[in-house]
Amino acid sequence: MAARKITKKPNVSAEELKTYYREMLLIRRFEEKAGQLYGMGLIGGFCHLYIGQEAVVVGLEAAAREGDKRITSYRDHGHMLACGMDPGGVMAELTGREGGLSKGKGGSMHMFSKEKHFYGGHGIVGAQVPLGAGLAFADKYKENGGVTFTYFGDGAANQGQVYETFNMAAIWDLPVIFVIENNQYAMGTSQARSTSTKDIYHRGEAFGIPGEIVNGMDVLAVKAAGEKAVAHCRAGKGPYILEVKTYRYRGHSMSDPAKYRTREEVQKVREQSDPIEHVRDLLLTGKHATEDDLKAIDKEIKEVVNQAAEFSKESPEPSLDELWTDIYA
Amino acid sequence: MATEILMPALSPTMEEGTLAKWLVKEGDTVSSGDIMAEIETDKATMEFEAVDEGIVGKILITEGTEGVKVNTPIAVLVEEGEDASALPTSAPAAEAAPEAAPEAAPAPATTAAAPAAPAVDLSPDWPADAEMKSETVREALRDAMAEEMRGDEDVYLMGEEVAEYQGAYKISQGLLDEFGAKRVIDTPITEHGFAGIAVGSAFGGLKPIVEFMTFNFAMQAIDQIINSAAKTLYMSGGQMGCPIVFRGPNGAAARVGAQHSQDYAAWYMQIPGLKVVMPYSAADAKGLLKSAIRDPNPVVFLENEILYGRSFDVPQLDDLTVPLGKARIWREGSDVTIVSFGIGMQYALEAADKLAEEGISAEVIDLRTIRPMDTGAIINSVMKTNRLVTVEEGWPQGSVGSYISSVVMQEAFDYLDAPVINCTGKDVPMPYAANLEKLALITTDEVIEAVKQVTYR
Numbered sequence: 001m002a003a004r005k006i007t008k009k010p011n012v013s014a015e016e017l018k019t020y021y022r023e024m025l026l027i028r029r030f031e032e033k034a035g036q037l038y039g040m041g042l043i044g045g046f047c048h049l050y051i052g053q054e055a056v057v058v059g060l061e062a063a064a065r066e067g068d069k070r071i072t073s074y075r076d077h078g079h080m081l082a083c084g085m086d087p088g089g090v091m092a093e094l095t096g097r098e099g100g101l102s103k104g105k106g107g108s109m110h111m112f113s114k115e116k117h118f119y120g121g122h123g124i125v126g127a128q129v130p131l132g133a134g135l136a137f138a139d140k141y142k143e144n145g146g147v148t149f150t151y152f153g154d155g156a157a158n159q160g161q162v163y164e165t166f167n168m169a170a171i172w173d174l175p176v177i178f179v180i181e182n183n184q185y186a187m188g189t190s191q192a193r194s195t196s197t198k199d200i201y202h203r204g205e206a207f208g209i210p211g212e213i214v215n216g217m218d219v220l221a222v223k224a225a226g227e228k229a230v231a232h233c234r235a236g237k238g239p240y241i242l243e244v245k246t247y248r249y250r251g252h253s254m255s256d257p258a259k260y261r262t263r264e265e266v267q268k269v270r271e272q273s274d275p276i277e278h279v280r281d282l283l284l285t286g287k288h289a290t291e292d293d294l295k296a297i298d299k300e301i302k303e304v305v306n307q308a309a310e311f312s313k314e315s316p317e318p319s320l321d322e323l324w325t326d327i328y329a
Numbered sequence: 330m331a332t333e334i335l336m337p338a339l340s341p342t343m344e345e346g347t348l349a350k351w352l353v354k355e356g357d358t359v360s361s362g363d364i365m366a367e368i369e370t371d372k373a374t375m376e377f378e379a380v381d382e383g384i385v386g387k388i389l390i391t392e393g394t395e396g397v398k399v400n401t402p403i404a405v406l407v408e409e410g411e412d413a414s415a416l417p418t419s420a421p422a423a424e425a426a427p428e429a430a431p432e433a434a435p436a437p438a439t440t441a442a443a444p445a446a447p448a449v450d451l452s453p454d455w456p457a458d459a460e461m462k463s464e465t466v467r468e469a470l471r472d473a474m475a476e477e478m479r480g481d482e483d484v485y486l487m488g489e490e491v492a493e494y495q496g497a498y499k500i501s502q503g504l505l506d507e508f509g510a511k512r513v514i515d516t517p518i519t520e521h522g523f524a525g526i527a528v529g530s531a532f533g534g535l536k537p538i539v540e541f542m543t544f545n546f547a548m549q550a551i552d553q554i555i556n557s558a559a560k561t562l563y564m565s566g567g568q569m570g571c572p573i574v575f576r577g578p579n580g581a582a583a584r585v586g587a588q589h590s591q592d593y594a595a596w597y598m599q600i601p602g603l604k605v606v607m608p609y610s611a612a613d614a615k616g617l618l619k620s621a622i623r624d625p626n627p628v629v630f631l632e633n634e635i636l637y638g639r640s641f642d643v644p645q646l647d648d649l650t651v652p653l654g655k656a657r658i659w660r661e662g663s664d665v666t667i668v669s670f671g672i673g674m675q676y677a678l679e680a681a682d683k684l685a686e687e688g689i690s691a692e693v694i695d696l697r698t699i700r701p702m703d704t705g706a707i708i709n710s711v712m713k714t715n716r717l718v719t720v721e722e723g724w725p726q727g728s729v730g731s732y733i734s735s736v737v738m739q740e741a742f743d744y745l746d747a748p749v750i751n752c753t754g755k756d757v758p759m760p761y762a763a764n765l766e767k768l769a770l771i772t773t774d775e776v777i778e779a780v781k782q783v784t785y786r
Contacts, residue, residue: 039335041399105566120564130525130528138535161521167519249362
């Protein structure tokens with residue numbers, strides 16, 4: 001990860017920067033609130049927070065166009081918020097309520113939106129990778145010009161089905177962007193202990209799939225790489241790999257004390273590479289916004305998150321007959 | 330406004346913990362993400378972060394306190410200029426987790442004291458005067474796919490050797506010529522991967538038919554079949570279904586050894602969200618496959634290599650469909666009910682023929698669909714014959730027959746005049762040697778013997 005250091009003034013408008021700031025802040029505040037509700041016992045089971053990785057989805061969503069698809073693993077709240085799914089609906093799913101996006105039947109790891117082209121929310125590590133290639137297969141079959149962002153982590157990158165998928169995506173020229181969100185820890189196992197290659201995207205070369213490393217703490221770098229990958233896919237040149245180096249501040253899930261890394265390591269990333277602070281610096285040093293402007297955004301986001309939390313508490317539990325619905329279409 | 334900070338639950342099962350250490354003191358300013366305290370549970374010591382900004386107004390629980398219940402106020406966070414002492418000291422109860430649901434919804438009744446005869450669909454699947462023509466199961470399956478692909482552009486076939494090779498068992502013969510490489514797709518040998526891609530394409534709006542060269546190889550893909558295809562509709566609250574057919578030969582062929590000879594009917598039968606079909610005749614193979622392709626749910630369609638070349642009369646209709654979930658009575662009888670499906674039907678029907686010569690009248694039911702199962706047809710028949718034998722090629726423990734036995738015991742116990750007998754394959758991996766293989770499989774004689782036992786002959 002590059003240090004949060006502004007070397008040159010990026011060619012980006014104030015509005016664009018503010019949008020990224022707002023979207024990343026929404027994810028962070030939402031996740032903090034989710035952590036809080038978990039602590040209060042309102043959210044149960046597994047809950048994987050996205051804090052620290054916000055620039056990845058926000059940057060890539062900025063490179064997508066209407067109709068493009070996305071699919072990811074169980075660490076999915078950020079992806080859903082970034083593609084425009086309702087924060088209240090997401091939070092109410094976390095609390096297992098009727099107003100949740102899956103009517104309370106999916107939980108933190110399983111939400112979907114046909115409208116926003118978000119295809120889950122998958123709990124088996126790596127299983128979303130062939131599914132994502134399948135979405136791309138459907139786009140190619142229908143010749144609709146769509147591209148699918150298939151997100152997975154450095155942990156999933158050691159699953160065999162990922163490479164089965166690389167092979168077929170390459171021979172069939174599927175319009176799929178494999179986004180490896182490399183947060184450096186597969187649950188508690190560091191990449192150095194689990195993965196034979198330092199840079200995972202190199203594995204794509206064995207299948208003839210081009211790829212590159214992206215600084216996942218810099219939303220502008222992510223967006224630029226995303227645009228390049230999208231152009232490659234839309235031109236019919238087949239899949240592309242983006243290995244986005246990022247960092248999760250929290251444990252793997254809520255019950256992970258994260259003893260496999262030092263507090264100093266986490267603190268260093270937070271102080272030097274935080275993706276939100278990066279955009280904040282760009283906004284302030286570029287005189288695109290004042291402290292007061294940013295405070296107003298903070299307030300606005302806080303309000304959105306508080307409303308989502310309120311909704312998630314007030315929405316009733318699903319009616320008991322929901323147990324037996326949605327098993328067959 | 331001042332807010333109380335509550336003792337957090339740090340795992341799905343935590344109820345209380347030790348407040349091991351405060352990392353902030355009264356008067357400190359914190360912002361969200363700052364570590365405030367260390368909390369010890371029975372599993373680990375966890376750091377506890379601030380989720381809001383503010384000033385630590387008051388610490389309510391001193392460090393080292395054990396057995397602090399989740400949701401107990403442990404500190405008060407105030408805004409600048411605010412006084413912590415002005416706060417109420419007890420946490421509002423409204424924030425606590427909701428109580429568990431008072432009463433579970435009643436499960437659909439599976440027990441009944443004095444059952445009425447269930448309503449059973451006994452309507453014919455095709456008009457009695459339909460013109461019939463002898464066709465093999467192989468031809469019937471191919472025609473079913475071709476007809477559905479002609480009718481719906483979104484239907485495509487994917488699998489190993491389905492296109493240029495014309496199918497490992499020649500089920501897809503001619504399809505590449507008619508529909509082209511876009512819709513008849515050869516895959517590499519990579520079941521887990523292509524099953525996942527096909528499921529993804531179904532989420533994306535297509536209607537894939539996935540051919541497994543045999544269902545033995547589908548074990549590599551079973552995670553995608555169950556976790557991705559079968560469960561997504563439920564997990565999405567009904568938003569995203571998966572219209573897909575997984576088909577291919579299932580069960581023992583001949584002399585191919587343990588890894589290539591296994592019946593998966595009982596495996597897939599267990600999964601809510603899946604439909605499971607296992608046809609015997611060519612007409613059913615065609616009509617059921619066409620229905621399966623049109624069905625909006627994932628369907629596991631279990632064929633049999635030995636049956637592929639067998640001929641049956643097939644009605645010559647423009648659009649022959651057989652509904653999923655409906656059994657077929659092949660032969661009416663009064664002394665005993667024999668229930669089977671797939672190749673098991675061969676033994677059931679042969680046994681019924683021989684038993685008739687001995688004056689025992691067997692009613693033979695072909696389930697055709699294993700899930701949803703037409704248990705009504707079985708119960709109805711048992712109420713008439715009072716005796717039941719099930720026949721399948723799979724293993725005995727957790728067999729389809731054992732499930733049928735339990736349903737019949739619960740719903741028609743008073744009608745049984747003898748214990749139900751499940752005729753199954755032997756409880757061994759399939760041997761290679763010809764004589765041992767024959768011994769491992771179910772035989773017609775075993776079915777006859779079972780019928781004689783339940784009829785006390």
